[in-house]
Amino acid sequence: MDPRRPRALAAVAVLLGATLPGCAGDGSGGAGGGPGAAGLGDPYFPRLGNGGYDVRHYALTLDYEPRTGRLTGTADITARATQTLDAFNLDLTGLTVHSATVDGEPAAVRRSDGELTVRPAGDVADGATFRTVVRYSGAPATITDAEGAREGWLRTADGAVALGEPTGSTAWFPGNHHPSDKATYTVTVTVPRGLSAVSNGEPAPPRTSGDRTTFTWRSTEPMASYLATLAIGRYDTRTSRTPDGIPVHTAARGNPALLGEIPELLAWEAGKFGPYPFSSTGAIVDPLIDVQYALETQSRPFFDKNTLDAPTLVHELAHQWYGDSVSPKSWRDMWLNESFATYAEWLYAEEFQDTPVGESFEEAFAEPGNWAFPPADPPSAGHLSDPPVYYRGAMVLHKVRQAVGDATFFAVLRGWPARYRHANASTEDFVRYVEEVAGEDLTDLWDVWLYGEDRPTGPSA
Template sequence: MIGAAGVLAGAAWTLSITAATAGGAPAAYGTPSGTESTIGSAGGGDQYYPMAGNGGIDAQHYDLDLSYTPEKYLPKAIRDQYHLLKGEHLGRIEGTATVAIRATQPLTRFDLDLSSTLHVRSVTINGHAVAYAHRADGELVITPQRLIAAGTRVSVAVAYGAIIRRPPVVNGFSTGLIPTADGVVLSAEPTGAPTWFPCNDLPHDKATYAFNLTVPRGLVGVSNGLPVGKRTTGNTTAYQWRTNDPMAPYLAEIAVGNYRIITRSAMGVPIYDYIDRDIPSGRQRKIDAVLAKVPQMMRYLSGQFGPYPFSSYGHIVDKDLQAGASMENQTRTLLMTDEADEATVAHELTHQWFGDQVALGQWRDIWLNESLATWGEWLWRHHSTTDHESLAASYREAVRDMSGSWQTVVTDPGADDLFSDAVYARGGAMLYRLDRLIGDSAMSTILHQWVSMRRRQPASTAQFVTLATRVSGRDLSGLFEPWLFQPGKPRGA
């Protein structure tokens, strides 16, 4: 789900192999150490998205120095050239992404993921220009001047840019950069990260990030982590953000808009909320009231799952995010205006533990993100109301609303049903049944241990099943088989 984009007018972009020459001697990357392949694979091996990610590299850090120009600040000639539909918004992104990678094998060639709708100006390794090819399938193929030895860390800088338009809606969602009336928001799950920066687009290849986001003066630039600086020069303002908490590419976020800022804290964690000033005042008050409960939610959910895992939290609420979905970007959840309700806020906050800290090894296991976030949403509802039957009520509602989704297998929904009711509601219902079967204490132990054990390793369904079986001391196959691994409505549901 990648949006259309055009070439910047008057720019000499290149889309073919560039036989670049570097001034001075090339960096000494290493020498061959065997007969193993020296070409990193073009895909990362995901069952649903085999071309996402790349072989032979492990991303360590992303330094993103970007500028974003909304439509109304673009020259009229560009607006006229690309403006095809009334009400369609445009934007221009350009800059340089510097990616620190570690070679996991000897490399004479490797790839990064970067949408072909973005147009590359240059690629360097450790400051030296290198040859590259930017393919139509979104592979940026990079050829170093000499072999990079396994274990060596190098710095890859890619200069790029493009005019962008709103991406198409696929299965009810827009994925990628979404231009708005006064800026841009981003919803990148599952494979939208390469629509705005070159990366190793795997859900478990986490890295640290630094952002320098330059926007027209008067607008606000938002990203993940902590704000570390702001500088206005002439008609632009640069906002600096940094996250030292390793993060998957699809959870990285940028947003630009006319935002008001609310700050609060919980347990020493700063919370930054960015609310579109153009949302009607009545709706603004309702959103503010919901977000004011986040410190309470954070304290409660920390008791359920373990300490909040990151250095900050907060939300972006933009009135122009319509064709899309609320998204648990790490430390900076994106909320649709119509979804800025208590249930959604609790759901996305729970994702900070499940999906953001504990990462998937394969997208087919997305229920480990969405079902556990659904469970956190139900737990908060139970905690925050006087209805002692609220967990049972949530379970009954989930079963009732499943309707035609019973044939979807929770642990293998398929790429087209990655966000189906089965992944959310059926998985949440299974967790309710697990809790009733083994008791609150064992359930709490499972979730605490899941977070602590898997926070640095990609997670799988098999590992969850093994942990639950060990902690409970019971054979749980009678629950897991019909609810997770088989199609059809389980008996007794």
């Protein structure tokens, strides 16, 4: 996410924190089948996500009418049970559920707040792969957090944009909406002829029948649901390639010149961070959207009317390694996403804008707001995107660089996304990894820079 406009998230934490009476379980299942837990116990969003199963693939078939704002959807979810299930939950905000089936048999459904409980006709066995099909419709919600920042489904005059961090994806499809449960996706969207529908991954050729056109996008690498996106509108869509042959798919109103720099910027970042982890790249730019942040939506970062500039483009592309391929195990690990993306900006400024990394560090060190709390321990969900997560997090990386030397540090920059490619990792995983590569104990560094409550005294850099 663009660090220039931190976001408060407390309101959506409350929205998705409600317990569904009689349906939440502890995940034990008992002797026979039992309900999967209605939340995963995330420290900031305890009811976000669901227990008892692991999603493998989402096949979303959607039809959208911009004139009325109505979305009609079918979510075909393939998952593996991690316990014997007589019921399980999906996260879904708003929308009307018309029916559900599990392995082709009708299933009972119940709604409460942000939870959809599905009760199959028979138990799903522990370890079994099963398919859940949910049919739903309605006007998807725009979710507004405590600071007024908007996510979820954002309507425009001719379409909409779906943005998901941290809970917005619950507004347009049911699922296990916690970053620890990554899956592959197929998104098929039918819209009025003349509009485009753009999502993550690779496109199939569009199909037009009468006054409607259908677009299909496939993401074959695992993706956390908050990184899924969908943009519908009258876009100028273009395809090019990076020097390494990676397809670059862009969608914008007009053709911002900066989008032409994506191939070279991605090649520069690959030189720093290792091979690009996805099958395509690109961007979505919609100046009709005014959310005042950019977002690292997987393989297709999103930019609103305010945020398309070179540093932010570098930041969101860096997230493809740090945050998208290596995703957080919990929302407490958010600093791992943002520190690396911010440090990428510092590296870019040094090489292309004559601003040494040390100068960027000193500027961040001098800013009082960066010391409000330790980056690895935000005080609440409302502070997950505050400055310490970005800038003090980047300072942690710079102190690691000073402690271990450039050769080891740049080995970490490449090795970390290679070790956890398309997986999830925690702060503890990162600490262990750095000390493994460096071959030394860095406890004092972590205690002061990562977990310390106060700004260090004495020389900063």
